[in-house]
Structures are given as C-alpha cells and as structure tokens.
Amino acid sequence: MSGAPLDPELLALLLPEWEAAAERLAAATEEREQRRALDTLRGMAGGAGIESLQSALRAFDPLPEPFDAASAAAALAAHARTVVAAGHDLPFEPAEPAGAAPPDRAPIRTLVVDDSAMMRRLVRESLSSDPVFAVVAEAADGREALARMAEEEPDLILLDIEMPVLDGLGVLREWALRGTGAVVVVSSAAVPGGEVATEARRLGASAVVGKPSGAFSPDLGERQGEAIRRAARRAAGLPPKSRVEGP
Template identity: 50%
Template sequence: MDEELLAAFREEFAALCASLAVAEDMPVAQRLLAQLVAMAEGMEMAPLLARLRECQAEESLPALRDAIRALAEDEPTEARPIRTLIVDDSAMMRRLLRGILALDPRFSVVGEAVDGAMGLSAMAELQPDLTLLDLEMPVLDGMGFLAEWALSGHGQVVVVSSAAHPGSPAALEVLRRGAWAAVAKPSGALSPDLAERSGAEILATAREAVGAG
C-alpha cells in the first residue's frame, strides 16, 4: 500500500475518532462511525472493520465513545493479519481448517484448543478476530462456549460442525446465541476430497464474518 495514502488514512481516521469520542448525541456518533466503517472497507482493513462493527453494536453513547477511544489507541496498520482461533477436538479437522485458511494470506491462526473450556481461555489470552468453533466437544461443548462468549468474548464466531446443517435446530440455536454463521462439516471425515467440498464455503464464511469478503 502506498505510504502517502496510508498516512492520509491514519490522519483522517484519527480525526474522525476524536470527533466521535466527543459527539454529543447518538445520531451524530453513528454518522461518524459510518464514515469510519466506509474508510476501513475502502482500504480493505478487515480486522479494523470487524472492530468497528463491534462498536456499531453498542447501544449507548457513553459505551460507544469508550469503544472508539480504545480502538483509536491502536494505530491502524496496513493489512494486519486476521487473528484466528480454532476450537475443535479433532486434530485432523484442526489441520484441515488451518489448510483452508492458509489459502488466504490475510488469515493467521494464532491458537488452537481441543474443547470449549480451553477455547475460552485461549480467546481471553489471544483476543482473536475470528474463532472457528466445533459443537460436539468434551469438557465444554460449543453451545456452552457460545453462552460464555456472548457475555465476555471477543471477535466473531463461525460454527463449523456436522451437527449444524443449514436450517437445523442446532444451526438456528447458534445463530440465536450470536454466532455469525453455522457451516456444516461434510460427512465422511476421511474422504480425500473433504477440503475441496468444504473449503470454499468455510473460507467464504470466514471472510464475511470479519468483513474481508
């Protein structure tokens, strides 16, 4: 990315954040936030866009101001990796998901966990932009993970599970609990064309979840 363009972006971004942080009413703050979102989209800064969309979910002006102040403390940088956590008890599936994400250099797998409890600990430590989550796991399953994540979690969650076919009760429930989407694992875990059949949908959904589509 051109350094002059990036410098101009940083200057304008900082100015908008400063204006939003002292906005006197919610309509003005929302208009400024919409401008920030449009800038992040135009510069294709997916992680920044994901954080801005989290700010859009704030319902009160003080909470929105605080969220923007916290975001402004992290200077926007070019093409910051999309930090991704994989939570699945299957070593083969974790390896497969790493391979799928590797097809897009914007994704960086920063951690893995074999159950929901370890996943929550890893999320608290790593603060990922995106978590790919299985449902059927020991210790704490995916539904339990989502219940805790909804209260104090970070980033977006995409469920990747054989129990979450589109339209199924499980898929509807994970959406109700706040997950961005539910993508089904294909049947036949040892099928040699597993990645080919599932990879495109999983990768497309991951991109959409963090605004990198």
C-alpha cells in the same frame, strides 16, 4: 460512542435480520433495490439505538457515485456483529474494498476449535490459501477454547459444536458475555436452518458452515474449505476474495 450497554436480547434478535438485509443490499444491482435495503437497515439501526450504524448509513444518503453495494453491505454486517459481540456501541470502521488490502495488513488472528486433530488440521490448511488469516492457537474442547480466547484474544474463532467438557453452544454463551472477535461455527451438528444453527446465530455466531460427511473426508479443502474461507472473510469484515488477490 461506546457508552451504556445495549439490550442483549434485542441485539441477538437484531443480528440475523440485519445480516439478511445486508445480504439483500449486497445482491441489489438497481438503485431502487439498494435504497430499499438501506432504508430497512436504517430502520433497524434506529430501533436498536445503535448510533454508529445510524451514522454510517447517513453516508449513503444520497447514494455516492460510484456505490459499491457489496462492500458497503460487508462493512455494515461486520460492524453489527462487532457491536453485538461487545454489547455496546463502537466506532464504525468501514471495510476496505475488494482487491485493496495493503501488503502490511495485520493478519486475522484465528483460533481453531475442534475435538478432532485431523479436522483442526484440515480447517487450518483450508485457511492457509488465504494469506489474510493466521492461525495463532487451537483447542480440543470448549473449556480449552475459552482459555485460548482469554490468552490470545483472537480476531476470529472457527468453532465446532459437538465437543467434550464444554460444547460449542456453551462456548458461545460464555463468549457472548466476555469474548472477543467473531465466531464462525463449523459443524455437522449445525444444519443450516436447524435448531442448533438457529441457536448459534442467536448467540452471535456470524455464520454456520457444515462439515463434510465424515470428519476425515478430503472434500473439506475442495468444497467446504471454500465455504469456510468465504464465511471467515465475511466474519472478519473483509470483502469476498477477488481474482486479483489470488486463485
């Protein structure tokens, strides 16, 4: 399954379109819409030659009863990000349905990268309300981030863009070659749809989340904190947090 390397340029182009199709699947409430989204994903998986995704999609033909479109979309998007990060195919491991996380689940080992100590603390506190995440390391610049990645091999990296020594895009370029885990960009420089955000997604970032206005704004925990937690769960291949899991 993990044979020859896949075309990195093709993978980089595939990921945004794959995630958009997965989002359409997650939002689909009618069987016709679900089938259309799945057909789109099948075409992309076949065109990219990703056998694991083709095999996973065959499990939805015919659609099982019941069919959880949101959980299927989350699993397919997470696996695509993992394959793109690895540069070669990998066995498909479906995500668990919402509310089914066992108490002995290994925590999502997370690296927080930002040149502001206050922002690192705010991001860490935002994640602390979701017990699936465990911050195992922090870094204040891009070069230190790469060193922490090599040492800790985190499952998830929350990455700023504007940093000294090596910026976030530089980190992503290095990570795309040899890094592990998934990356969520948390930065005021990466405006959704803007040039920096587009480049971050092209390099393999799972999501781009804006910082609040001003690095020391307390609204991170109230508004942006929730956006960060949602993006982090998606990047880690987890379903959205349900009410039965906590507030």
